[in-house]
Amino acid sequence: MAADPFDSALDLLRRLNPKHTAEHLNNLISLAPDLTEDLLSSVDQPLTVRRCKQTGRDYLLCDYNRDGDSYRSPWSNQFDPPLADEGGAGGVGSGGSNEGAGEGAVPGERVRKMEVKANEAFDVYRDLYYEGGVSSVYFWNLDDGFAGVVLLKKSSPQSGSGGSSQGVWDSIHVFEASERGRTSNYRLTSTVILSLATKGATLGDVDLSGNMTRQVEQDLPVDSDENHIANIGRLVEDMELKMRNLLQEVYFGKAKDVVGDLRSIGSLSDGQRDREAQREIIGSMRR
Structure with a gap:
């Protein structure tokens, strides 16, 4: 049986x-253009920064x-x-359909007001935990609530006389909030993409890169829309930690x-002794 092209690409x-x-x-998209939308919506990739022309503030780009x-x-x-054809409230365009995200x-x-407050809250969170970087939050409507994504990016390029080093941290937190009266069910999927690289005469070229994805689901009390922002902030904070x-x-x-097994910090003779x-x-204890 032939393998599915989408599964093979992933x-x-x-x-x-x-x-x-x-x-x-x-x-991959150039090789299989028909997989473009599926790949872009399924694969987390490092975030890109763009400057808002109306406000002059940086924001992050993603598929949402x-x-x-x-x-x-x-x-x-x-x-x-x-x-050319802007979507209306809730993503309702001229065709009358709700497209959700993107x-x-x-x-x-209502959801836009929460989005504005969430961006303000996570801008403070970014400053406290990252001391720099860029954050963006996007919300969209669902039939029984709303959903959104919290994005955080911090790049730290450093150079010195002995070489150079660079680190990039990208956090992508996608959630759904299903409202059930005075409680709400939150389903959070978080991905961290981390890249560390250093180059110098002593160490040579070292490149550590990888990503991690974790999920959590929790029911939390909600009395107002402000509670949604606090609940989402708490879930994201705990997950990032x-x-x-x-x-x-x-x-x-x-x-x-692994590095310790490849090369000892001390001399081999000291380790042998x-x-x-x-x-x-151990032998004397057994006698």
Whole structure:
């Protein structure tokens, strides 16, 4: 049985360097144009920054605020470049259908107000946790509530006399909020894309790149729309802390163990003496 082209494309992307996901994705799209929309909506790639022409503030681009080659700014609620047929409230265009995220959609009045407050809240969150970078939040309407995505990006290029180093952190948090009276069910899918590179005469070229995805679902009380912002903020904050600890303790810890097995920090003779002393102590305890 022939393999499904979409599954094969995803399988190939998982085996390629995640640092160059955008380049690999463009190559796959050029080879299989009919998979364009499916790949763009399914593959998380490093975020791109654009400047809002109306407000002069930076915002992040993703598939959820895209319509063709145009992207909606969360600060002005306008697409750049402008669309020929702008979507109406809730994404209702001239055809009368609600497109949800992307496709010229803009959130309804209530959801747009929450989107504005969420952008203000996560701008403070970004400043506190990242001390720089760019954040963007996009909401859209659902039949039983609303959904959205929280985007965070921080790049840290550094150069010195001995070489250069660069790090990039991209967070993509997609959620759905299903309203059930005085409670709401939140389903959050979070992806972190991390890239670290250094180049110098001592270490040579070192490149560590990867991504991690985690999911969580939780019911939380809601008395007002402000509670939605607080609940989403708490879920994103907890998830980012957990994923950062996992990256630091598991992945970088494992890399440190591998490097330690390849080359000892101390001399081999010192290590041999320590092992012999350990065997003598264990042997004396068994007598």
